[in-house]
Amino acid sequence: MSDTEIADIETVPVKRPTRWHIAVFLAPAFLVYTAVMILPLIETLRLSFFNIVEGQLAFVGFSNFQTLFGDPRLSADFWNALRNNVIFFIIHMAVQNPVGIAIAAMLSLPGLRFAAFYRSAIFVPTLLSFVIVGFIWKLILSPIWGIAPSLMDLVGLKWAFAPWLGKAETALIAVSLISVWQYVGIPMMLIYAALLNIPDEVLEAAECDGITGWSQFWKIKLPLILPSIGIVSVLTFVGNFNAFDLIYTVQGALAGPNGSTDILGTLLYRTFFGFQNQMGDRSMGATIAAVMFLIILAGVALYLFVIQRRMRRYQF
Amino acid sequence: MSKARSAPVRAAFIHLALIAYTLVALFPVFLTLVNSFKSRSAIFSQPMALPTPSTFSLIGYQTVLSQGNFVGYFQNSLIVTVASIALVLLFGAMAAFALSEYRFRGNTLMGLYLALGIMIPIRLGTVAILQGMVAAGLVNTLTSLILVYTAQGLPLAIFILSEFMRTVSDDLKSAGRIDGLSEYAIFFRLVLPLVRPAMATVAVFTMIPIWNDLWFPLILAPGEATKTVTLGAQMFIGQFVTNWNAVLSALSLAILPVMVLYVIFSRQLIRGITSGAVK
Numbered sequence: 001m002s003d004t005e006i007a008d009i010e011t012v013p014v015k016r017p018t019r020w021h022i023a024v025f026l027a028p029a030f031l032v033y034t035a036v037m038i039l040p041l042i043e044t045l046r047l048s049f050f051n052i053v054e055g056q057l058a059f060v061g062f063s064n065f066q067t068l069f070g071d072p073r074l075s076a077d078f079w080n081a082l083r084n085n086v087i088f089f090i091i092h093m094a095v096q097n098p099v100g101i102a103i104a105a106m107l108s109l110p111g112l113r114f115a116a117f118y119r120s121a122i123f124v125p126t127l128l129s130f131v132i133v134g135f136i137w138k139l140i141l142s143p144i145w146g147i148a149p150s151l152m153d154l155v156g157l158k159w160a161f162a163p164w165l166g167k168a169e170t171a172l173i174a175v176s177l178i179s180v181w182q183y184v185g186i187p188m189m190l191i192y193a194a195l196l197n198i199p200d201e202v203l204e205a206a207e208c209d210g211i212t213g214w215s216q217f218w219k220i221k222l223p224l225i226l227p228s229i230g231i232v233s234v235l236t237f238v239g240n241f242n243a244f245d246l247i248y249t250v251q252g253a254l255a256g257p258n259g260s261t262d263i264l265g266t267l268l269y270r271t272f273f274g275f276q277n278q279m280g281d282r283s284m285g286a287t288i289a290a291v292m293f294l295i296i297l298a299g300v301a302l303y304l305f306v307i308q309r310r311m312r313r314y315q316f
Numbered sequence: 317m318s319k320a321r322s323a324p325v326r327a328a329f330i331h332l333a334l335i336a337y338t339l340v341a342l343f344p345v346f347l348t349l350v351n352s353f354k355s356r357s358a359i360f361s362q363p364m365a366l367p368t369p370s371t372f373s374l375i376g377y378q379t380v381l382s383q384g385n386f387v388g389y390f391q392n393s394l395i396v397t398v399a400s401i402a403l404v405l406l407f408g409a410m411a412a413f414a415l416s417e418y419r420f421r422g423n424t425l426m427g428l429y430l431a432l433g434i435m436i437p438i439r440l441g442t443v444a445i446l447q448g449m450v451a452a453g454l455v456n457t458l459t460s461l462i463l464v465y466t467a468q469g470l471p472l473a474i475f476i477l478s479e480f481m482r483t484v485s486d487d488l489k490s491a492g493r494i495d496g497l498s499e500y501a502i503f504f505r506l507v508l509p510l511v512r513p514a515m516a517t518v519a520v521f522t523m524i525p526i527w528n529d530l531w532f533p534l535i536l537a538p539g540e541a542t543k544t545v546t547l548g549a550q551m552f553i554g555q556f557v558t559n560w561n562a563v564l565s566a567l568s569l570a571i572l573p574v575m576v577l578y579v580i581f582s583r584q585l586i587r588g589i590t591s592g593a594v595k
Contacts, residue, residue: 021499025414026426029407029470036467037433040441040448047443103337106330114331120582121338124345127574129528131550132567136344139563147347147363181340186521193517197483213326227479234434235472242437245530249550272443282443289440300435 045293047286064287074271074284078291080259081267084172088263089240091176092183097232099180100187105217107188108195119192126185134249137178141165165250168260175261179246183239187232194228195221227308234303241296244269264292345571352376352564359560376561380552380569383562385540389548390573396458396544397526397577400465404522405515407466408473413503415474416481417489427478433471438464439531449536456539464532469522476521480514481507520581527574545570 051060068078103122107115125133140147141164149161164174198221206212206220244265247255253275255262270278272285350366351359358371365371380386415427438445445464446455454460484507492502508515533547543551549570556562 019418019420019499022414022418022420024500025410025503029411029430029474030426032403032407032463033430033433033467033470036445036448036463037436037438037441038429040444041436041438043444043447044441099337103334106334109330112327112330114334118334118338120578122334122341123582124575124578125341127524127527127578128345128571129530129546129549129574131528131530131546131553132348132570135553135563135567136348139560140344140347145360145363150364184341189517189520193513231476231479238435238437242439244439245528248530286443293436293440296435296437304431 041293044286045290047283048290050286051283064283065291068284068287068291077259077262077267078288081262081264084261085241085243085263087172088176088179088243089237091173092180092236092240093233095177096180096184097187097229097236100184100232101191101229103184103188104191104195105221107192119188122188123185125182128182130182130245130249133178133182134246137181138165138250141174166257168257171251171257171260175247175250178250179243182246186235190228190232191225194225198224230303230307234300237299237303238296241292241299264288264295268292348564348567348571352561352568356561359564373561376559376563376565377569379556379559379562380565383556384548384552384566385543386545386548386566386569388541389543389545392458392542393527393544393546393573396461396465397523399458399462400469400526401519401522403462403466404469404473405519408470408518409477409508409511409515410503411470412474412477412481413507416478417507430471430474433467434475438468442531442535446535454536456537456542458537458542460536461532461542461544464536465526465529469526473518473522476518477511477514480511484510516581523577523581527577545573 048064049059049061050057051064052058053060067074069075103118106112107119139145143149143163149158152158152161162170164170202220202224203216206216211219242265243263247261247263247266248269251257251261253266253270255266268285268288269275271281271288274280347363351363353367353373354362354371355373355375358365358367358373362371367373411430415423415430449455449460454463488506488510489502492506497505528546529544530546530550533542533544537543538547549566552566553563556566
């Protein structure tokens with residue numbers, strides 16, 4: 001094999017030798033990723049077109065999807081979960097990412113003391129597992145323990161306390177904010193790294209032109225970190241439409257009260273593996289997984305082909 | 317002149333805001349740790365107070381250590397997390413280098429293919445993964461978890477690392493080639509040291525979902541010998557849900573190793589960022 005290639009090079013000097021190092025660099029990642037991730041995903045998507053007909057697994061076309069969107073038994077749950085999931089995402093975009101950017105902007109100011117301490121401390125919740133976060137907040141917001149009401153009493157807001165996790169109107173917001181509390185560290189870290197990567201010369205040039213403080217952030221830094229903000233947004237989108245663990249830990253698999261915190265992840269879990277007296281349904285589970293796949297695909301395609309294309313890349 | 321006068325005021329406001337948010341971030345953790353050392357009545361009567369000699373109690377920890385196998389759980393989580401991160405960083409950096417450095421047919425296609433995994437949660441393929449692991453005889457082994465987490469971590473690692481590798485100067489690599497370095501030497505000796513801050517960031521971001529995952533340990537390795545700390549804590553708390561001492565102690569024990577790992581990783585992260593290699 002290698003002999004013939006060397007011969008090729010000698011006879012046709014224009015042709016470059018096969019660059020085996022590219023294959024060597026790509027192969028390990030490609031193989032693990034394809035075998036453990038892509039092939040099982042394709043198999044699951046394939047399953048969404050199959051269902052048990054007379055005890056046999058048979059191809060049923062789009063009828064699983066028709067059941068999911070239109071069948072009165074399942075579709076109410078599905079549309080409810082989808083709507084809750086959209087609200088869940090909006091709360092993250094509106095609270096988590098601006099707070100993360102603001103903290104990163106403050107941390108990256110030159111000469112700020114204790115910056116390392118703040119950064120490390122604020123990142124702590126992000127490291128904790130959903131099990132820990134879920135139980136801690138359940139305890140804190142629990143009227144039995146009374147931490148939240150007594151803290152609010154300190155600032156004279158005791159009247160405003162309610163068992164937020166237990167009320168259908170507020171449970172989704174409460175759970176979303178717990179998730180925001182946990183994940184603020186991720187936008188903070190990514191934006192912080194991006195801000196540190198802005199060369200000093202650019203900032204010095206801005207200062208020479210009299211652009212400092214707020215206007216420097218809006219006019220110089222923000223445009224330069226837009227690619228990182230894009231990455232943060234797409235990570236938030238994917239993470240939110242794939243969320244499951246926190247709601248499972250805080251509100252259980254039924255995502256109570258009365259399904260008010262049910263999102264696609266918990267719906268998938270209940271449909272797929274069954275819960276209490278509901279039987280697990282592999283095909284309908286695969287169908288919900290396929291719908292989640294399409295939603296996530298649409299969001300990321302929007303990012304890759306519309307938003308990212310319009311961003312400028314700066315090479316310093 | 318006005319700038320000089322307003323600077324301390326501005327700094328004070330910034331510190332105030334950061335301290336306020338730091339308190340919000342740390343308070344729940346502090347509350348859990350403090351109350352895990354108190355007796356049951358003190359947990360309810362003075363939840364905010366530090367433990368005093370009269371309220372100090374280790375009953376929760378005694379329950380946890382006698383009823384659960386937390387040392388074994390920690391060990392499993394540590395093995396799975398460290399092995400997965402090592403594989404993700406090595407394989408991910410290699411693939412990111414190939415994608416960002418070379419022009420070859422199918423480069424864009426390969427990049428998109430590998431990026432698919434950022435948007436598609438690996439969980440959606442759970443049933444087929446379980447079938448595959450059963451067929452390969454890997455159920456209830458740590459290897460199954462390491463394989464799944466490596467596949468899960470690779471796409472984001474490749475995505476972030478290739479963004480960073482594009483910023484490594486071409487002149488440096490050209491100089492290396494003129495000096496006769498092989499492509500492997502250029503990758504391992506020139507490029508890898510320069511993207512170390514990005515590697516540290518990727519390591520932290522890869523570590524979090526792996527250490528915290530509940531789903532795959534539950535499905536692929538629920539046996540007592542292979543339980544991770546997240547699964548162990550979840551099952552323990554589920555059993556002892558009304559025993560507040562035990563729950564708070566179990567939570568504290570689950571927090572502790574994460575903090576230790578974090579201290580190690582955060583040094584690496586800070587060293588990486590301040591070394592200014594990427595800059």
